[in-house]
Amino acid sequence: MDSVEHYQAFFKTGEGQLFPWLEALRAPARERFVAQGFPNPLEEGWRYTPLRSLERVRFTPAEAMSGVPSEPVDLELLKEAYSVVFVDGHYVAAASCLEGLPEEVQLKPLSLALRTPGEDLQGLFEDTAAAASCHRLEDFNTALFSDGLCLDIQPNYRLEKPIVVLHLTQQAQGLNTLQHRLRLAKGAQAHLIEVFIGPNDHPSLTTSMTYAVMDENASLRHVRLQREGKASHHFSGLRLKLKRSARYQGHLASLGALWSRTEIHAQLGSSAECELEGLLLASGRQHQDVETRLDHGGTHASSRQNFRGIANERGRGVFTGRIVVDPGAEKTDAGMSIRNLLLSGDAEIDAKPQLEIHADDVKCSHGVTVGQLDEEAVFTLQSRGIGEQEARHMLTFAFANELIERIDHEGARASVRDAFKATLPGSDLGSEL
Amino acid sequence: MLSIQNLEAKADEQAILKGISLDIKPGEVHAIMGPNGSGKSTLSNSLAGREGYQVTHGSVTYEGKDLLAMKPEERAREGIFLAFQYPVEIPGVSNIYLLKAALNAIRKHHGQTEVDAMDFLQLVKAKIKSLSLDEQFLYRGVNEGFSGGEKKRNEILQMAILEPRLCILDETDSGLDIDALKIVADGVNALRSPTRSFIMVTHYQRLLDYIKPDVVHVLAQGRIVKSGGPELALELEARGYGWIDPSLNH
Ligand SMILES: Nc1ncnc2c1ncn2[C@@H]1O[C@H](COP(=O)(O)OP(=O)(O)OP(=O)(O)O)[C@@H](O)[C@H]1O
Ligand SMILES: [Mg+2]
Numbered sequence: 160m161d162s163v164e165h166y167q168a169f170f171k172t173g174e175g176q177l178f179p180w181l182e183a184l185r186a187p188a189r190e191r192f193v194a195q196g197f198p199n200p201l202e203e204g205w206r207y208t209p210l211r212s213l214e215r216v217r218f219t220p221a222e223a224m225s226g227v228p229s230e231p232v233d234l235e236l237l238k239e240a241y242s243v244v245f246v247d248g249h250y251v252a253a254a255s256c257l258e259g260l261p262e263e264v265q266l267k268p269l270s271l272a273l274r275t276p277g278e279d280l281q282g283l284f285e286d287t288a289a290a291a292s293c294h295r296l297e298d299f300n301t302a303l304f305s306d307g308l309c310l311d312i313q314p315n316y317r318l319e320k321p322i323v324v325l326h327l328t329q330q331a332q333g334l335n336t337l338q339h340r341l342r343l344a345k346g347a348q349a350h351l352i353e354v355f356i357g358p359n360d361h362p363s364l365t366t367s368m369t370y371a372v373m374d375e376n377a378s379l380r381h382v383r384l385q386r387e388g389k390a391s392h393h394f395s396g397l398r399l400k401l402k403r404s405a406r407y408q409g410h411l412a413s414l415g416a417l418w419s420r421t422e423i424h425a426q427l428g429s430s431a432e433c434e435l436e437g438l439l440l441a442s443g444r445q446h447q448d449v450e451t452r453l454d455h456g457g458t459h460a461s462s463r464q465n466f467r468g469i470a471n472e473r474g475r476g477v478f479t480g481r482i483v484v485d486p487g488a489e490k491t492d493a494g495m496s497i498r499n500l501l502l503s504g505d506a507e508i509d510a511k512p513q514l515e516i517h518a519d520d521v522k523c524s525h526g527v528t529v530g531q532l533d534e535e536a537v538f539t540l541q542s543r544g545i546g547e548q549e550a551r552h553m554l555t556f557a558f559a560n561e562l563i564e565r566i567d568h569e570g571a572r573a574s575v576r577d578a579f580k581a582t583l584p585g586s587d588l589g590s591e592l
Numbered sequence: 593m594l595s596i597q598n599l600e601a602k603a604d605e606q607a608i609l610k611g612i613s614l615d616i617k618p619g620e621v622h623a624i625m626g627p628n629g630s631g632k633s634t635l636s637n638s639l640a641g642r643e644g645y646q647v648t649h650g651s652v653t654y655e656g657k658d659l660l661a662m663k664p665e666e667r668a669r670e671g672i673f674l675a676f677q678y679p680v681e682i683p684g685v686s687n688i689y690l691l692k693a694a695l696n697a698i699r700k701h702h703g704q705t706e707v708d709a710m711d712f713l714q715l716v717k718a719k720i721k722s723l724s725l726d727e728q729f730l731y732r733g734v735n736e737g738f739s740g741g742e743k744k745r746n747e748i749l750q751m752a753i754l755e756p757r758l759c760i761l762d763e764t765d766s767g768l769d770i771d772a773l774k775i776v777a778d779g780v781n782a783l784r785s786p787t788r789s790f791i792m793v794t795h796y797q798r799l800l801d802y803i804k805p806d807v808v809h810v811l812a813q814g815r816i817v818k819s820g821g822p823e824l825a826l827e828l829e830a831r832g833y834g835w836i837d838p839s840l841n842h
Contacts, residue, residue, distance in 0.1 A: 534643070535680045539734075542640050543694035543750060544668035544701070553693070557684025557733075 163196045165217045169334070170302050178273070180281045188292060188301035198294050205294075207477040207509055208448040212418055213392045218334035218364040220305065221247030223270075236352060236570040240323040241266065243308055247328060248335030248365070250306050254325075263316035269307040269338065283309055283340045293424070296394055300366040304338035307367075314374075315346035321568060322349065328357030328365060328391065339369040343377035343405075350380045352571050355395075355415070357388035362417070367395040373405035380408045382571040386415035386578045389443070396422040401431035403457065410566045411437035412575045413447050414582045420448040429457030437466045438562050438575075440582055441474025441506070448477040455484045455491040455521075464495040467562055469555060470506035471583075478510040480525070484518050491521040499529040500558050502551075555583060593618045593655060593789050594639075594758055600649035601638050608634045610814035611650070616758070619786040623800055623825060624793045626811035627833055632793045633677055635811070636762045639791075640674040641667050654758065668694075669701035671757030675747035675764045677793075682734035687746065690734050691716060691753050698754060719752045722782070724775050740767035748779045759783070760791045765799040777802030797829040810836055 170189055175182035197214055198205040224246050237256070243266070244254035250268035260266055272278045292298050308324060328335060343349060357363055365387065373379060387393050393416040399407055405428065413419050425433050439447040453462045468476040482493045499508040512525040532554050540550035559579055566572040594616040601609040608631045616622055624632055638645045639652065641664035652659040659667060682690070696706045707715075720727060723745050735743045744764050751759055761780070765773055780790070780803050792803065800808070800822060808824040809816045810833065818824065818836050 533680070533682075536682045538642055538664060539676070539680050539682065540685075540690070540694075541664040542642075542668055542674055543690065543754065544665055544697040545693055546665050546697070547663070549693075549697075550665075553685055554682070557682065561684045 161196075162214045162217065163193055166299070166303070167193060169220050171305065178280075180284060181273075184284060185302055188298035191292070192295050192298040192302055195295055197299070198296055202294075204450065204479065208418075208420055208446065210296075210418075213364065216332060216362050216364070216392075218332050218362075220303070221249070221330040221333040221335070223247075223249035224251065224329075234323070234325065234354065234574065236323050236354070236574055237325070239570070240321045240352070242323045242325065243268065244325045244327065245306060245335070245337060247330045247333050248306055248337055261316070261318075263313035264318055265309065265311040266322065267309050269309055269340070270305065272309050280309065283311060283342055293396075293422070296366065296420075297368060297396060300336055300338060300368045300394075300396075303334070303336040303366075304368070305336060307337040308339040308341075310339075310341045310349070310351075312343050312347035312349055312377075314344040316344075317348040318350070320350075321352050321571075324351065324353045326353070326355040326365065326367065328355075328363045328387065330363065331361035333363040335363065335365040335367075337365075337367040339367070341369065341371040341379070343371070343373045343379060345374040346376045347374070348378045350568065352382045352384075352568065354384045354574065355387050355393065357391050357415070359389040361388070362390040362392065363388070364392045365394070369395070369397045371397070371407075372400045373402060373407065375403045376405060377402075378406040378408075380567070382410045382566055382568065382575070383412070383421075384571070384575050384578060385411075385413045385419060385421065386582065387419070388415065389417060389445075391416045393419040395420075397424065399423070399425035399433070401425060401433060401460075402428045404428075404430045404432075406432045408434045409436070410562075410571075410575075411435070411449070412563070412578065413437070413439040413449065414578055417444065418446045420450065422450045422452075424452045424454075425462075426454045426456055427460040427462065430459045431457065432460070433462040435462075435464045435466075436562055436565060438559050438579070439466070439468045439476055440471075440559070440579065441469070441476045441508075442471040442582065444473050446475045446477075448479075450477075450479045452481045453483070453493065455482070455488045455493060458488055459490045460488065461492040462494070464497075465562065466495075466497045467558060468497070468499040468508045468510070469502065469559060470499070470508050471502040473503075473505045475506070476508035478508070479513070480511070481513040481515070482523060482525070483515045484521050484523065486517040488518045489520040491518060491523070493521070493523045495525040497525075497527045498558075499527075500555065501529060501531055502555065552583065556580065593620075594659075595653045596650070597652070598650035599635075599638065599647065599652060601634060602646045602648055603634055603644060607648070608814055609638065612811075612814070612816055614809070614816065616789050616791065618789055619784075620807065621784070621790040621792065621803060621805045623805040623808045624791060624811055625795065625808065625825065625828055630811045631814045632811050633762055636674055636677075636760050636791070636793060639667075639760060640664060640672060665697070668754075668756075669698050672760070673751050673754060673756035673758070674760045675744075675751060675762060677762040677766070679735050679743040679747055681736045681738075683736050685734050686731050687734050687749075688716065688730040691730075691750060694750070694754055716753060720749055723749050723752070723779055724772075725749065741769060741772045744768055745772060745776060748776050752779060752783065755783070757787065758789050758791070760793075762793045763795065764792075765794050765796060773799065774802065797825040800825045812837060
């Protein structure tokens with residue numbers, strides 16, 4: 160049985176009666192995936208990120224668990240926040256906490272919403288299914304998703320407490336497919352912190368798509384920490400629609416998984432602001448891919464992208480950053496910087512910035528560097544009594560920490576920092592640099 | 593404390609030090625002067641163990657041990673400190689973190705426990721004040737965006753915290769304004785003790801007005817061509833290097 164046949168058996172069908180709009184979303188995605196399967200390396204955007212290792216394993220959706228997860232969900236982060244916990248791709252009410260949500264905020268798991276008669280989800284889906292699917296991994300996700308987060312915030316409501324979404328993988332060979340739909344009405348604000356965690360000893364596949372529409376002046380802060388298990392595969396995509404003066408600020412840390420791809424696509428309306436910062440770490444035989452595509456569609460919009468990659472041992476990193484400035488999008492201000500650190504001769508990082516500018520009066524800049532640790536700095540640390548290995552770890556961590564420090568939420572910052580330290584092989588660093 | 597015998601060293605396959613011998617006793621201050629490119633920094637770096645400087649001949653004994661067999665960090669833990677001529681910037685590593693990590697590494701080497709966080713902070717704050725640096729500097733990346741003079745003072749701050757036995761100051765006075773020179777000299781003088789020795793590389797006699805050396809050496813073309821008392825520095829200031837060896841005339 161080939162992989163398409165294998166996954167076909169799990170496709171979500173038969174929803175057409177109750178949710179015709181959902182069936183209308185899934186059907187074309189199913190068809191495309193069945194016809195062509197997973198993206199292949201000959202296709203644009205997949206040359207450096209082959210899916211061979213992903214296709215080799217037949218992942219199977221896990222049953223929804225009952226009760227609480229066996230692994231302790233001890234994240235400090237979950238305190239002082241609304242929390243939504245997914246285990247093996249299923250919402251776990253017993254581990255989540257949505258108590259005290261104001262009426263201006265609709266926050267519920269998709270699985271529950273689909274079981275609630277009269278629930279108006281269609282709007283959330285129609286609005287956010289803005290862009291057509293980009294590729295068949297996204298189709299795969301659309302054909303299969305079984306749960307996710309629905310968030311809808313009323314105009315001008317500012318949700319101060321963060322929403323922490325924890326994705327936990329437990330089942331071996333598990334297939335977790337999630338789709339999140341967010342809508343922030345005019346002037347609304349939210350703070351979303353997502354964490355993906357899994358065990359190291361068995362493979363799993365998580366695909367998670369997030370579609371967000373942000374109306375005029377809405378603002379979203381978003382931290383995403385991917386620290387899946389060492390044998391897992393991870394794909395997450397974010398499709399953002401930023402209307403006039405909307406503001407998105409995202410911090411990504413992609414540290415875990417054997418194979419990982421993160422996509423961030425944003426359409427920027429007039430005066431919208433999009434700030435992306437991201438850190439990736441590829442050790443061992445890890446493959447880390449980050450792809451961004453920012454579409455400046457309106458005037459006076461600005462975007463800042465600041466990525467850093469670290470590859471160690473035989474790790475492999477891939478950055479593709481594309482900025483498109485549409486005709487008429489005058490006064491666009493777009494900047495992208497990608498800085499990479501190679502810690503071994505076998506490590507490799509490819510960074511490809513792409514600018515497509517169709518307007519005249521714009522400011523666009525991009526810079527890419529690939530380098531090694533500064534040996535002068537290593538010696539300086541040694542000359543103060545610090546061992547060579549430790550000096551190297553310290554400098555590597557410092558390189559990452561400059562980005563980590565910019566995460567304004569203390570708990571999220573600490574989580575990313577701890578995860579980074581735990582992932583960087585052999586590091587034994589003090590708490591703060 | 594330190595005995596250098598016939599030291600020859602190469603940098604980049606080029607012979608720089610051509611037979612240096614120097615004896616430094618506990619408590620002594622040795623000034624090393626000499627024209628640009630004569631090998632003063634090469635000597636300093638060779639003592640600190642910087643990679644790229646290859647000792648081809650001779651020996652260095654530090655407190656009875658073979659210094660050249662030690663890694664740079666071991667030398668530091670044993671009490672050798674080099675204040676760099678050109679301190680490097682280390683973005684992302686805060687000054688205070690470096691100070692603490694370094695101090696703890698040295699303490700650990702001597703079988704001591706880690707410093708108490710509060711005691712450490714008090715110590716650092718007292719020292720930084722005495723060097724007229726703002727406390728803010730502690731939380732900035734090491735030398736990141738520091739002015740030339742601030743970098744030099746930062747080197748002395750590190751020295752004051754780590755309390756080395758042998759301090760090598762490579763042109764710490766260069767780039768300091770008149771007040772900063774006085775502050776740095778006070779910092780160095782405060783560290784002087786019968787068990788601590790100094791090698792001070794300098795181009796200017798002015799520093800030696802503040803820190804009285806026991807011996808002044810002239811290094812030229814990889815050799816010590818003359819040694820004398822503090823008056824030698826005055827003479828160099830007045831007459832240049834040409835009178836020692838006419839080949840040194842520019
Ligand atoms: N890493 C290196 N590679 C090649 N040449 C070097 C290296 N380091 C030093 N040299 C050369 O060795 C010579 C001595 O340099 P050194 O820095 O020791 O001089 P110095 O006495 O400290 O001079 P200054 O007073 O200008 O600081 C110079 O000619 C210099 O160019
Ligand atoms: Mg020099």
